[in-house]
Amino acid sequence: MSLLDRYNIQQRFNLLIFISIILASCFLIGFMYKLISNYINDYTSHYWREHTATFADSAIYSVILGSTSQSESVVHSFASDKNVLGATILNSRGELLASYGARSVCELNRPLRTEEPSYADNRDSWCFYSPIYQESYLGYVELVISKAEYDLVMKKLLLGSILIILIFSLFFIVIVRRLSRLFTSTLMEMAMVLNKVSLGERGNRVHFSGSSEINNMRITLNDMLANIETTETELEKSVEERTSALKIALESSETANIYKAQIMSMVSHEMKTPLHAIGGYLQLLAERLPDDPVFTENRALHAKALVRVNDLNTLIDNILLHAQLEADRYDVALTSIAIAPLVHACVENVTPLLNRNRNQLQLIGSDTMFVSDGEVLRHILNNLLSNACKFTTDGLITLTWRLTQAFLIIEVADTGCGIPAEFCDQIFDAWWQVDMSLGRRYGGHGLGLAITKQFVQRLNGDISVEPNHISGTIFTIRIPNSKS
């Protein structure tokens, strides 16, 4: 099959015809040779049978007389033929009257009954026998005929047949080649033009002509090619325009990124520095207020101001962290960590929030070692626990972790207000909250879950959310076990 793939349709057609002609020629030569060989063999043997019968007739007189000299004369006259290897006359008792030339070749194949005409076919000769009758059986004659001339004729015939069939085959092949060119040139030209079109060359058209159908096909194909080229041109123009627009957009994006980086730099440096100063000064002012009930109100205001400063600081930290994750500039550092101490540290961190909404926390899991980035994992747990504490009041928060062969699976389930199912896909978007109104009940900026998701992805894990079967939600994190 792969061999045939190397040839085009015209070559395949020619090859097929060529092989067919060769096979047909071989068959024809064989068949003709066999047929002619049989015919000539029959004809020759018939001719020599008749000749032997004539020999027998000629020998009658000499056999009747029992004359050796007469018999020899007859034998010599019949042996003078160049094809006759030997001639013999024998009487009815099998006694030799006259003989000439070879007899030994026929000794082995001598017929048992010489009263009837017969012949023996040897490799190089025939032995013909014919009885001599004149009212009664008088004897028989034997004629040994060479096959040399017969073989020569057959050889010439075979060579002649081969030559004729060869000439005929060549002539036929030439005709077939011309016909195949005629029949396949249309297809070949179409294939060539389509190939060029597929390579992107333009302006190629087919030029074949012939019957009305062929001409219609040429016109249709050329029209189709023209249409394709027009469409391509339009498409290229459109792509060019789009590409140009995209370039502009990319450039804008790069500019925006530069602005963003500048903003981030400004935020990190120009905003956080004064904020730390404000926080420090507020802390100093609060510490310097006299321990007098008159300043209780001032002390409370200072405390609120500090809380706001801390909130603002946290927001800026989150913005910076989110920007860092978005820009793919956050690297994880994998170390072996004990999960239970990490969980307890996080729980300790959210205890004030837990207590503020009078929630209970249930921890389910055993201590186990896991290779991961501890800081990232801490962020994830803090965020999820903070969210659970924030949206649950007088409820139960359950933190479950388990290590399987493939994953570390952490579940944070709460009995809080829950998330409507239609928003489950959106809660991980940055700056998105279920209640986006200004008068919303719960605070926050919609960055926590976005950052959590990005952290999980940093650890090659995934996060999902589903409603708790009582109320609230269940966040499930699956982080692949690097050991496996």
Add this chain to the structure above:
Amino acid sequence: MRKEIYNLLKSSIIFFSCSTFAKDPQVVIVYSAEALGNPAYAQVIAGIEHMNSHVQRIESTGDNNNISSILDATHADRVIALGKGIVENIYRTEYRERTLAGLMYFNPAEYSGVGLALDNRVLVEHLARLLPSVKHFFVVQQSHFQTIDYVPNNLKSSAVIEIREGVDSLDTIRVLGRLLDEATSADAIFIPANLPKNILYEVAKVAWDKKIILLSTNLSHLENGALIAAYPDDFALGEQLGRLVNRPSPVYENIKVIKFALNRRVAQHLAIEFDPIILDSFALKIK
């Protein structure tokens, strides 16, 4: 007066009786209808009719069982049967004694009539005239198929005729072969009339090489190497038969009138030249 009347009556009775006894016999020629294609039959019949004006022809169509009743119906006194088949059939009937055979070879012991065998005396007489240089004529024939009757006495010619016979055809061929070996160009050999053509070819070849004269009583041999063929004159044969009808007792005769045919090419090969008168006497000449 009474005596005169008596004499007149006596004379009348004698006259009527004599006229009754002098009446020609009823002669019937019987031959096969198929044989009419052979011109020899027509000639023979013409010869018979030439000698007997009141003959009746009967063409036998092959139904030989009622040949006797046909002959009865014709009141045949004498029957001339032509051809072996017809002769054999009639010889099985009561007409056997009244039948003369013709146009077949036979010997006197078998049938009455005129046999096709040539009379050697007539033959030699003619040959001595035609071939005066030949002094020795050999006749080779099969003992049961004699085409030349040999009558040793009363030979007028000085030429010698010698008969050599074989018991069967093969023996006859052997006799002929031996004769060819010993014969010279001064001899002439009558080859058997029934000699097969293939043997005749070989015999003619030997004779041609040795320049021996071959003669035959079979006209067809003339084309195959015989110099002269002697054959019956069919009309004369008919006349012969016609004459025999009037003989009361069974009689056998051989052919008295012989025709001769010449192969001039053989004559040329043998360097035999004939006088124009002699040449004219040949009934048939081929080249």
